[in-house]
Amino acid sequence: xxxxxxxxxxxxxxxxxxxxxxxxxxxxxxxxxxxxxxxxxxxxxxxxxxxxxxxxxxxxxxxxxxxxxxxxxxxxxxxxxxxxxxxxxxxxxxxxxxxxxxxxxxxxxxxxxxxxxxxxxxxxxxxxxxxxxxxxxxxxxxxxxxxxxxxxxxxxxxxxxxxxxxxxxxxxxxxxxxxxxxxxxxxxxxxxxxxxxxxxxxxxxxxxxxxxxxxxxxxxxxxxxxxxxxxxxxxxxxxxxxxxxxxxxxxxxxxxxxxxxxxxxxxxxxxxxxxxxxxxxxxxxxxxxxxxxxx
Numbered sequence: 001x002x003x004x005x006x007x008x009x010x011x012x013x014x015x016x017x018x019x020x021x022x023x024x025x026x027x028x029x030x031x032x033x034x035x036x037x038x039x040x041x042x043x044x045x046x047x048x049x050x051x052x053x054x055x056x057x058x059x060x061x062x063x064x065x066x067x068x069x070x071x072x073x074x075x076x077x078x079x080x081x082x083x084x085x086x087x088x089x090x091x092x093x094x095x096x097x098x099x100x101x102x103x104x105x106x107x108x109x110x111x112x113x114x115x116x117x118x119x120x121x122x123x124x125x126x127x128x129x130x131x132x133x134x135x136x137x138x139x140x141x142x143x144x145x146x147x148x149x150x151x152x153x154x155x156x157x158x159x160x161x162x163x164x165x166x167x168x169x170x171x172x173x174x175x176x177x178x179x180x181x182x183x184x185x186x187x188x189x190x191x192x193x194x195x196x197x198x199x200x201x202x203x204x205x206x207x208x209x210x211x212x213x214x215x216x217x218x219x220x221x222x223x224x225x226x227x228x229x230x231x232x233x234x235x236x237x238x239x240x241x242x243x244x245x246x247x248x249x250x251x252x253x254x255x256x257x258x259x260x261x262x263x264x265x266x267x268x269x270x271x272x273x274x275x276x277x278x279x280x281x282x283x284x285x286x287x288x289x290x291x292x293x294x295x
Contacts, residue, residue, distance in 0.1 A: 003080050003143055003230050003256075004032040004119070004174060024182040025192045031178065033118050033199050035081045035108055047088035053111075054102070058128040059121075064111035065129065069100040072137035072160075072277060076103040077126065079143030079166075083110035089261055090140055093270045099137065104129055106145070118200040119144055119171055119207050123151025130157045138273045142260060143167055143231060147207055153215030161276030163269045164222045166231045166256050169238040171207035177232075209242045219279070220246040221272040223254075223265060230256035 051066035066084050074094055076087035084103035094101045106122050108114035117125075126148045130136055139162045141149040146167025153159070168174045175196065179189040197203050205211060220243055224236035233250070240248040254262050 003168070004178065021184060021188045024184065025188060025195070028175075028178050028182055028192060029195055029199065032175070032196055034116050037109060038081060038083055040083070040085075040110075044083065044085035047085040047091075051103070056129050056132045058107065058125050061107060061113040063105065063107065063113070063125060063129065065102050065104045065133075067100065067102045069095045071098045071100045073133060073135065074099045074101050074138045074140060074273065075126075075129065075133070075136050076101060077139060077141035077145030077149055078104070078106065078109070079145050081109070082142070085110070086260055087140070087142065089263075089266050090269060093266050094273075097270050097274055099270075099273070102129075102133060106148070119147050120151065120200045120202055122148035123155075123207070126152040127155050127157055137277060138162055140269055140273075141165065141167065143256070147171065150209075150212045150215065151207060153217075154212040155215070157215075159218055160280045161219045161221070161273050163272060164220060164236070164239065165259050165265070166224050166228055167222075167235065167239065168231060169209050169235045169242070172204045173235070174231075175204055209238065213242050216243045216246070218245060219272075219276050221249065221269065222246055223249045223251045223259065223268065225252060225254045225256070225259065226250050227252070228256045 048066050051068050054065040054067050056063040056065055064084075068091055076084065076090060078084060078086050084105045087103050091101050091103070104126070105112040107117040107125050109117070122144065130152060136157065136159050138159050139149045141163070142165045144167070146164040149162060149164070153162075175193060176189070179192060184192065193204060222236045222240050224231075224233050226233040236248055240246045249268065251259060251262070251265060254265060259265050
């Protein structure tokens with residue numbers, strides 16, 4: 001799995017040193033809008049063996065999600081060029097804690113339809129999925145999936161708590177990382193940003209904290225390896241600084257992708273969600289005792 005910036009950097013490695021800006025710009029644009037669909041492996045199939053497949057309509061496409069168990073609902077959101085099965089390490093501990101779990105294949109990822117997508121589109125898909133599934137208790141999201149969840153919160157999707165792993169705080173900055181790696185001058189960078197904004201149908205700033213912060217009203221746990229080579233740790237620092245009810249854990253040694261396979265991360269996430277749900281219930285009880293009603 002990649003971030004859009006890493007996908008762009010991988011493509012740029014194939015560009016000769018005397019290439020013009022146009023092929024570089026085209027590669028970055030493709031990296032941010034046309035993910036490489038990862039082939040399903042035997043491990044992926046095994047991870048979904050006991051799940052119930054769910055089809056969800058979105059923007060003329062059919063999205064595929066996978067559901068386990070009964071109970072308060074937790075939505076798992078994977079990163080760029082990844083798939084639902086890569087979040088499967090969270091499933092067993094969540095089920096053991098009494099949650100139900102749904103893992104989504106984002107547009108143009110996994111078993112979901114589509115050839116192109118982007119971070120904003122992913123966020124809109126999360127809104128559609130939340131509306132289809134009904135009330136969510138929590139989300140656990142990795143990398144670009146975290147940005148998609150922030151967009152959904154800003155659009156009114158409510159949860160009791162959320163967990164964010166190695167996610168960006170600003171799509172604008174992620175784009176700038178890729179543009180710098182491509183050696184683009186300022187004029188080319190601005191031209192490419194305008195092209196990308198046209199492609200996604202919105203300025204990149206629509207996925208920056210300044211536009212999303214109003215949805216960040218619940219407790220959040222952010223975990224990120226300070227040595228992450230794909231998404232700078234400073235992105236999570238910016239996120240926790242903007243989120244009054246968030247805490248940041250420096251998960252040293254987990255990298256950008258290994259974090260999804262780390263049992264200590266699974267345990268920390270589930271423990272946080274249990275505590276968040278319990279705190280919300282205590283608040284509801286106090287409200288009921290005071291007014292005889294709950295909101």
